Each structure stands twice: as C-alpha cells, then as structure tokens.
Amino acid sequence: MRLIYRVSATVIASLSLGSVATAQTSGNITARATVRQPIVIAAGQDLDFGIVLQGTPKSVASTAALAGRFDATGTPSANVNINFTLPATLSDGGPNTLPIGTWTGCFNQTAAVNSSGCTAIASMAGTTPTAFGNVAGTGRLWVFVGATVTPGAAQVVGNYTGTVTMTLTYF
Numbered sequence: 001m002r003l004i005y006r007v008s009a010t011v012i013a014s015l016s017l018g019s020v021a022t023a024q025t026s027g028n029i030t031a032r033a034t035v036r037q038p039i040v041i042a043a044g045q046d047l048d049f050g051i052v053l054q055g056t057p058k059s060v061a062s063t064a065a066l067a068g069r070f071d072a073t074g075t076p077s078a079n080v081n082i083n084f085t086l087p088a089t090l091s092d093g094g095p096n097t098l099p100i101g102t103w104t105g106c107f108n109q110t111a112a113v114n115s116s117g118c119t120a121i122a123s124m125a126g127t128t129p130t131a132f133g134n135v136a137g138t139g140r141l142w143v144f145v146g147a148t149v150t151p152g153a154a155q156v157v158g159n160y161t162g163t164v165t166m167t168l169t170y171f
Contacts, residue, residue: 036075037139039168044069044112047145047164052098055153060106062121062146063114068072070143070166071112076134081127082107082143083167090149090160098160107141109133114144129171141168 047068052058053098060066074080084105089097105121106114121128124145132139143166 036078036170037073039072039074039080041163041166041168044071044142046103046139047053047147049149052149052151054151054155054157057148057150059148062106062144063118064146067114068097068145068164069112069114070145072132072141072143072168074132074139074141074168074170076137076139077131078139079129079131079171080141080168081129081171082121083127083169084124084145085165085167086124086147087162087164090162092156092158092160096156096158096160098155099150100162101150104142104146107143110135110139112142114142118144 045068047060048066049058049060050066084103086103087100090100091097096146101122104116105124107121107130108114108118108127109131111118120142121131130141132141145164145166149160
C-alpha cells in the first residue's frame with residue numbers, strides 16, 4: 001500500500017509539472033529608433049519697430065522687412081512642431097514697460113524670404129506642425145514674427161526690449 005501511494009504521488013506530481021511547462025509561451029517585439037540630427041535655431045533678425053511715438057500703436061507684419069526671423073536647421077523633410085514663448089510687454093531695463101501683442105507669424109521651407117511663399121501661422125499661442133525643407137540636401141526652416149506695440153500717451157521715453165523664444169520639436 002505504501003508503494004502504491006508513492007507511485008501515485010509521483011505520477012500526480014509529474015503530470016501537474018508537465019501541464020505547467022507546456023503552458024509557457026514566448027513572444028517577440030521589434031525595437032526601433034529613428035536617428036535625427038539635433039535642431040539648431042539661430043537668430044536671423046531681430047523684430048524691429050524702429051521709432052515709436054507716444055500714444056501711437058505701431059505694427060510690424062510677419063511679412064515686413066523689419067519682421068523678426070529665426071533660422072533653423074534639422075533633418076531634411078522631418079516633421080516638427082513650432083511653439084513660441086511671447087512677452088506681453090517690453091521693458092526699458094527698469095520699471096517701465098511697453099505693451100506688445102497681436103503677434104503674427106509665418107514660415108518658409110525653401111528660402112529666407114517672407115514676402116512670398118511664406119505659410120501663415122494660424123495661432124502664435126498654439127502649436128504649428130510643419131517640416132524642415134530639403135534645400136540643397138539640408139533641412140532648413142525660416143520662421144518670421146511680427147507684432148504690435150502700444151505705447152501710452154505718456155509712455156516713458158527710452159529703449160525697450162523683450163525676448164521672443166521659439167521652440168522646435170520633432171514629432
């Protein structure tokens with residue numbers, strides 16, 4: 001009786017181990033990476049309002065000669081998102097500020113010109129998708145910005161500046 005019990009226990013143990021071993025499976029996935037060159041953004045031209053008179057708003061369109069310009073390079077034909085950080089005021093370096101707003105923008109993928117072939121940016125406060133152009137085998141993108149300054153009637157005389165930041169990210 002004792003022998004039958006040991007054989008039965010061994011058979012039961014081997015059957016239960018066998019069913020666990022056959023239930024194991026494996027699967028595979030593919031690991032992928034897309035290598036792109038770093039994006040480089042340079043200040044092509046400052047946004048220049050020139051002389052502004054007290055109490056008189058002044059605008060510079062993104063298609064004007066005095067519009068600000070960013071020059072960017074990246075992987076040719078790669079998709080990017082354009083985002084801006086825009087100041088609400090310019091400062092004279094002290095306590096005085098000059099309101100700036102009504103931002104406009106456009107981009108060109110083929111040449112550093114904004115007078116023709118420049119695609120309007122619908123919302124300077126949002127994200128604009130585009131791609132680097134493939135100009136002479138290099139990824140190029142030119143982005144232009146304009147805005148309006150609104151000096152008060154008693155605006156303190158002086159030179160006012162602010163920083164416009166553009167961020168490009170691959171997607």
